[in-house]
Amino acid sequence: MEYDRFAEIYGVWTDTAVSAQANLGFYRDAYTSASGVVAELGIGDGRIAIEAARLGRNIVGVDLSPVMLERCRERAREAGVLERLTLLQGDFRGFTLPEPAALISLPYHSLGHLTTLDAKREAVRHVFSQLAPGGRFIFDDFQMTPTRLESFRQVQLRASFPAPDGTERLLWVTSLVDAGAQTMRVVTWEDALDGNGVLQERRYRPLSLSWLTPVQAQALLEDAGFTIEACYGDFSRAPFGEDAPEQVWVARKGTIS
Template structure:
């Protein structure tokens, strides 16, 4: 049973207020030709709007429960024909196609426990891209204020859905728990600084085309959120970063 299977039915209500990233990723998809690969596609929160906009999406996720939700979502909004959902790990995605764009929204790379896992995921994304193709993902690194305000508290994130954050700043690990009725799960997220992400991105064979601090494309100025736009670099090319 995959981690998110236990909360598949409450995932969308839990994340109902998170909408700021949808138009950003739809715009990224419309800027390329051909299908888009979404790693950790989950409930289709991003993939279905992309499909509605006319782009085919190949979505990969470990949770069959979440993929069932995504299929129902796509059926409801008339996007099923453009959504190809596959069970698999984002470090070894079951995708033979080579595409212009791979995305990994909603901080999903933070599920990778250490730098080796993160590097493996970055390299796997690179292998799905045609030369010059782009990998776009978002992550965060919490502020001291955010840690202090939420540490160890059960907060009602959405009506009837409760969330608890247990932070370990020494190991840079967040244990995030969610519960609603009989549905409950806990997961660990492992954050890095922007400098550390940039080093891994370079090591994986990408150039950084842009680093935003929010989905309105404002430049990153050292805040909590990082939206990375990376271009596949051919291995004989020198690194080029912004």
């Protein structure tokens, strides 16, 4: 699983990502205001869930990567909220919640780790099956534009930071994009430099990612039986438009009264 290796740099990755900073409050508030079971799919290191747990919310977290789940466990323990989390190792398409949920979230473009439309369809249908009547599914995806695709193709120095062993680390990223297939291979590499700036080691950590068009996202939700409540263009709930940075979908199992 790609995230088993990516886990080591996940904290630096999210600390330096504009969209990760932007989505935190949106999801945290959705978790704390839901009444009933809340589950986060792809809980990762618990970046969002732990913030909600600090406010008293119990969360079920699902993730395929045992290394990410262990990182989440450690961070929750340090925050003193481990007892508020139930962590399950499983796939977006095959998890079983202890009871039907009031809210299931899939934050931070993570549905895109399933790289075919069929796999995404299976996941969205499975989410529907795990919700209580009236329950909500909230997820976000990139709103991909030619300009955004071009920026993914650029090489970017993402962060410079000291490692625990005293070496300086540089984290770089670029992406190999297949615009037709709506997929990309995000390639990160981490350079370890000694005190003279000489490269000691380089580690690559690739991730497979993909995106949906808004039309595809709407069709997947409706096909699964969801009623669409909203599609926002960002995490401040601005209306969705062609130039919006994100697609933020809020869907309900059942009709909206």
